Amino acid sequence: MSRKDHYYNKAKQEGYRSRAAYKLQQLDDLENVISSGDTVVDLGAAPGGWLQVAAERVGPQGRVIGVDLQRIKDLEDETLADRVETIRGDMTEERTRERVIEAAGGKVDCVLSDMAPNMSGEYSLDQARSLYLARMAFETAVELLDTDGDFLVKVFQGPDVEDLRSDVEEEFQYVRATSPKASRQESSEIYFIGKGRLTTPVRTGDELEVEIVDVGNEGDGIASVDGYRLFVPSTEEGETVSVRVEDVKPRFGFAQRIDRDADAETDTDTDTDTDA
Structure with a gap:
């Protein structure tokens, strides 16, 4: 059959x-x-x-x-x-x-x-x-x-x-x-x-500047983007940081700060110039 x-x-x-x-x-x-x-x-x-x-x-x-x-x-x-x-x-x-x-x-x-x-x-x-x-x-x-x-x-x-x-x-x-x-x-x-x-105001790969308004139970900073929660490791309440969105869920997302990366590159460039 x-x-x-x-x-x-x-x-x-x-x-x-x-x-x-x-x-x-x-x-x-x-x-x-x-x-x-x-x-x-x-x-x-x-x-x-x-x-x-x-x-x-x-x-x-x-x-x-x-x-x-x-x-x-x-x-x-x-x-x-x-x-x-x-x-x-x-x-x-x-x-x-x-x-x-x-x-x-x-x-x-x-x-x-x-x-x-x-x-x-x-x-x-x-x-x-x-x-x-x-x-x-x-x-x-x-x-x-x-x-x-x-x-x-x-x-x-x-x-x-x-x-x-x-x-x-x-x-x-x-x-x-x-x-x-x-x-x-x-x-x-x-x-x-x-x-x-996904009805979120951000998408994976977005880069933006956010203010850390709270800290979660796991110690990650929490930013609010139009009411949407974004968890950012290695941040503290009151900081304003540049981040890249890494993962987006329907009700919350995860981001990594990128301003420290930029600062580190600047420091490396400065050290190189000094050594020269």
């Missing part, structure tokens, strides 16, 4: 609307993008296989908002249907985005996208369209996700996919590329999983 037949038949037997439901199950098992109580947005949700899985996993306190240009039929399971709201619209249009934000009541915890283009049979064209949809989903995720939220998106492998991954890495603490077992063997699709949405 082929992999296609296995997941198709399994979906029929278990009441899922598409074999793609198992992709989301496997991806979520891998990286836990959906948690109980989450508010989840599912882009390109028709026919509803991912909606079913997401509704199961958010639990009775969670909510799932499905968006698609096509009409999405209500879920047959009334318990799951009560957790789901569907919106018919185009996420490239501001009106649809506003409807999603209104339905979510603010920021969301997870954005999913299994969107794929209508296949033309010309791979280069289909791949370019897939990349466009993935970028649209990424832009939506950046707009909708709360701090530490997660993002899952499908894209066909090809030109500029690594550029997309680099852009996702700029906005998330961690990014993984993978293909679930439920993907067809001949498929070129991969999924990017972005964990931990």
Whole structure:
């Protein structure tokens, strides 16, 4: 029995609307993008296989908002249907985005996208369209996700996919590329999983001048950048120092002071000149 037949038949037997439901199950098992109580947005949700899985996993306190240009039929399971709201619209249009934000009541915890283009049979064209949809989903995720939220998106492998991954890495603490077992063997699709949405005022590699306003339990100085805590070793309260950001977490980060490095180089240059 082929992999296609296995997941198709399994979906029929278990009441899922598409074999793609198992992709989301496997991806979520891998990286836990959906948690109980989450508010989840599912882009390109028709026919509803991912909606079913997401509704199961958010639990009775969670909510799932499905968006698609096509009409999405209500879920047959009334318990799951009560957790789901569907919106018919185009996420490239501001009106649809506003409807999603209104339905979510603010920021969301997870954005999913299994969107794929209508296949033309010309791979280069289909791949370019897939990349466009993935970028649209990424832009939506950046707009909708709360701090530490997660993002899952499908894209066909090809030109500029690594550029997309680099852009996702700029906005998330961690990014993984993978293909679930439920993907067809001949498929070129991969999924990017972005964990931990960064909504911080700093990024790794930034150099800035900060004031040490406190000292942590481990003895590291603490600077505040627009309310964001930055831990800086070898500093004392009251100092103003130049630092380079080394690591960024959703709610705090780590930096190394660089003004001492500059002072050391100056001292070395002065010693050399004196010896000469």
